[in-house]
Amino acid sequence: MAVTRLGLVVHGGRPEATAAAVTVRAWAAEHAVECTDIDVWRDGEGRTAREEMDAAGNPDLVVTLGGDGTFLRGARLAAENDALVLGVDLGRVGFLTETSVSAMRAALDAVREEVIEVDSRMLLTLRASRRLQVPTEMEALMKYGRGPLLPPPQVRTDCEVDEVWGVALSVTALNDIVVEKLSRDRQVSVGVYVSGRLLASYSADALLVATPTGSTAYSFAAGGPVVSPRAEALVFTPVAPHMAFDRSIVAGPDEPIGLRVLERSGAAAVSIDGRIQGVLEPGDWIGVYASPRRLRVVRLGPMDFYGRLRRRMNLTDAPAAVADGAAAPLWSVTGPVPEDLAHLSLPVVRDGPAPGR
Template sequence: MGMVTTVGLVLHPRRDSKEAIDVIVEWARARKVTVLGLPDEVGRIDCSAEAVGPDALVERADLVVSLGGDGTMLRTMRLLAGRSTPVLGVNLGRLGFLAEIDVAELQPALSAIDNHDFTVEPRMAVRASLPDGRRVTAFNDIALVRIPGDRLAAVAISVEGDPFVRYSSDAVIVATSTGSTAYNFSAGGPIVSPRVEGFLVVPAAAHSTFNRALVLSADEHVALELLPSSGELAVEVDGAVHGRLSSGDRVTVTAVRGAGHVVRLGTTTFYERARRKLRVTGSAEVD
């Protein structure tokens, strides 16, 4: 008997996913596999997927297929955070870091997964406790970002309760290894292998003498406190605004090991994807 009995779908809000869904539905029909989708997503596409709420999809699916790009993959992983359900990413546009295949490869990929012929790449998340009591989880990054027209982000960083540095910058980013190729990279932070269980604290456009990134263990926690000189800051979770902070507010961030599980079929490596996506080249001096 195959591994897959129920497939869940998460769709990009705008890209055309009809071709991919048709492939999945046809593959599932031939194997008596149930296909689930979120009501507001499959409702706009003529398909036979069963519309269920997020909780039911998370509970029932033993494989979730993300159709879109890295943003859709991040949303899918947040939906499943803390569960062992594998996520297969399918590109519907630009090359990404998390999606594994294109639509043309979808049918053989589903069969390979059904036959247990795949590996799972665990992905760490970071989780923050906000001053209003909410907890947010990100697979790329949690960033405290200066609001245009307001003062700089002035943030004190403490690790395991020990004060370490005060940043004055446009933003302070707490990034996972997954997120090292996102906002962290644009702020000058390092590219980190997804196998590394640790996270980064990085200032963006720092206006202070110390402008280096910190690399922390997944066992450590970091506190970010807004200093009296700080402007109001937006809290961004994987790029989406989840609230605002004022001077005196404090956010504590911890790592969550194995919060997501990404399907890998051995077709490409992280370094191949990074070279292509980031257009990494060597120095002209060595060519």
């Protein structure tokens, strides 16, 4: 699709991101593409994703300059408008971003010339027993070191509301939705339901539901599985639970996961992609499920998820590999794929690297 308007999300705390933004604006001017800065840190305080995109003129491409956190902010906007999102890596991890600053112009050219692949990623949304709000007395504490809070999620007007199914909220999560304790000395007690059936009651520091994309984020740090982004699944992971069963549950994409705060629990915060969006009291609940929307991520070629995982986690540098001598060689598929393997997803042989690789 031809790009006519570009929305630019820049991590203002990184001088290299500010410098890269000058290059993006120059590229846009050269190709008669309207370019609008979207300041989701300051000017965007109190504005919903829909209002942000309207103010930016509804761009059909969102470019993020920063790390994975900046990408998550841009993804929230792009999903609202079904826009493409291109992440330029200026962070420390770079699981989500696609290209480097040095290859950024080539990546933009590839988008304009429509010689890219579009990676469709699962998103999460939720219903709740009531609207989510952050109490006024907590706002200053929550803002400390984090920038402005996002506005409370709006109620979706296209969905029915009743006591059984609750309130449908305009929420988009690429990584995870988390229910976590607010007090260091008091865990949250939560009943967990999968497809409407009680699974277990947990007392834990937090309980989270992640997408395959988010399986390498908080869920991974809590001991959850790494899930291929090609998979369609919801990953439930308890964080420091006080019970023998501490395993993750991988549910199907059509199996919603409910989290109900129990009677004797302390208050719990609801975080969406790492940003607090509300507080639940005992008796409150949320239901997390796959969103009908998808995020459309720009890829400059087939994504090498496992290569990226290997590099980011330094897996070939494990002590056991060093002790055994040379690291395992890469398995390079160079010949024609046998007929009995033709239905599998295997690496594509390239003549040269794609931009940013």
